[in-house]
Amino acid sequence: MFKSFQRQIVLWFLSLSLLVYLTCSCVGALFIYTNKTHSMDEELRIVASQIGHAIDVSGKNPTFRDWLRVVETEPARSIITMQLFDLNGHLLEHYGPDGIPRLIKQLNEVTENGQQMRVRQGQLLHDNKPVGYLQLQLPTKTRTEAITEFILTMAAMSPFVILGFAQIGKTVSNIAVKPIEQLVATLQRFVADAGHELNTPASIIQARAQSLERKLNKQGNLFEEDLQIISSSAERMGYIVKDLMLLAELDSKTKQTTESITEIKSVVESLTAEFSERFEAKDVLLKTELLEVARIKTNEETLRGILSNLLENALKYTHPGGIVAVGCVNNAISGEVRLIVKDTGIGIPPECLPHIFERFYRVDKSRDRSSGGSGLGLSIVKALVETLSGKVLVDSSPGKGSQFTVILPALKN
Numbered sequence: 001m002f003k004s005f006q007r008q009i010v011l012w013f014l015s016l017s018l019l020v021y022l023t024c025s026c027v028g029a030l031f032i033y034t035n036k037t038h039s040m041d042e043e044l045r046i047v048a049s050q051i052g053h054a055i056d057v058s059g060k061n062p063t064f065r066d067w068l069r070v071v072e073t074e075p076a077r078s079i080i081t082m083q084l085f086d087l088n089g090h091l092l093e094h095y096g097p098d099g100i101p102r103l104i105k106q107l108n109e110v111t112e113n114g115q116q117m118r119v120r121q122g123q124l125l126h127d128n129k130p131v132g133y134l135q136l137q138l139p140t141k142t143r144t145e146a147i148t149e150f151i152l153t154m155a156a157m158s159p160f161v162i163l164g165f166a167q168i169g170k171t172v173s174n175i176a177v178k179p180i181e182q183l184v185a186t187l188q189r190f191v192a193d194a195g196h197e198l199n200t201p202a203s204i205i206q207a208r209a210q211s212l213e214r215k216l217n218k219q220g221n222l223f224e225e226d227l228q229i230i231s232s233s234a235e236r237m238g239y240i241v242k243d244l245m246l247l248a249e250l251d252s253k254t255k256q257t258t259e260s261i262t263e264i265k266s267v268v269e270s271l272t273a274e275f276s277e278r279f280e281a282k283d284v285l286l287k288t289e290l291l292e293v294a295r296i297k298t299n300e301e302t303l304r305g306i307l308s309n310l311l312e313n314a315l316k317y318t319h320p321g322g323i324v325a326v327g328c329v330n331n332a333i334s335g336e337v338r339l340i341v342k343d344t345g346i347g348i349p350p351e352c353l354p355h356i357f358e359r360f361y362r363v364d365k366s367r368d369r370s371s372g373g374s375g376l377g378l379s380i381v382k383a384l385v386e387t388l389s390g391k392v393l394v395d396s397s398p399g400k401g402s403q404f405t406v407i408l409p410a411l412k413n
């Protein structure tokens, strides 16, 4: 129970952490993009302001005064394309790499012929009259490289980050689960101890009530009914206490069992023989259907616990004249054995089906109390089946009957 709870906490923690990691990576990439774009714009702005003295605007068209001065102005920025255009947008001169040879007025960034350029362009004036345009282009390659490098680094780090987060998640879940585990262990101990303590007085009351009943019977008993009630109540109390103690043991996995190999068919036959008298007394036909030989890894006591609870229910919830059939199917291919208890009893309403394995749950509380059911039988069946790594399925329709199927891993014959 706690292991799967812990696993869930770790998974949640891991998913959340990865989401945060992914978000941080995206924010980081966006930050690099904005930062680099800003510095590229800044660089273009500085170059544009510095290059002014190298442009001669006195003629009809603007022209670089001489290459040497342009080179002197910007010797280190040889990756910037510098272009001069006339007023009609015809390229007059350019310095640096080829770039995109046209005047780009509207956009800051252009992709053409496989190259992406950050662009800055401004009008050149002479005596306040426009004479042409200066356009600067800077490749965005460095920005793309920086972002790619960042993403690759984050991706390369991700396995370590996942492992790290998983480890932290495990530690956190251990810390989170510890107090709950302690609390549940205390509760389980309490139920086991309380059960142990109640067991003795319940047995004493029962024994004394029975002995009193016998003694008074001899003298003509006026209190027979009262005594029977005391006796049966004590008996029922004893059953509840034993069931609770068994559940507490199964919960805390402290139940000592000697693992052995059990043959299902013989257990079914011996249990049905034990139950036959009670079934006859109620006029319910108990029969065995297909009974295949199957061996499972468990002790006989566990298997008897499962089957006897299912038979008890079938007997209790089937009217006289009804039929209860027990079967065992060994599926060699799937490696599963199916133990089936099927009755033609009162059935279970669909809305109650999800609850019948809960402790103390009874469909019809008033009726079951009078017939002695405390609602623990099926929770014991489920807990026992789970110790064998199996599962219980139920199929039922009110008024028609129920079928309980216990699926257990079978041993090869």
Ligand SMILES: Nc1ncnc2c1ncn2[C@@H]1O[C@H](COP(=O)(O)OP(=O)(O)OP(=O)(O)O)[C@@H](O)[C@H]1O
Pocket (backbone or CB within 6 Å): 312, 313, 314, 316, 317, 343, 345, 346, 347, 348, 356, 357, 361, 362, 363, 364, 368, 372, 373, 374, 375, 376, 377, 378, 379, 402
């Ligand atoms: N074969 C069945 N047919 C109809 N209803 C059933 C059947 N088996 C179980 N139920 C319903 O499921 C409820 C839970 O069953 P469970 O065996 O846990 O408790 P119980 O039989 O009432 O009491 P206990 O087994 O502790 O004496 C029952 O009260 C009953 O309403």
Ligand SMILES: [Mg+2]
Pocket (backbone or CB within 6 Å): 309, 312, 313, 373, 375, 376, 377, 378
């Ligand atoms: Mg029962």
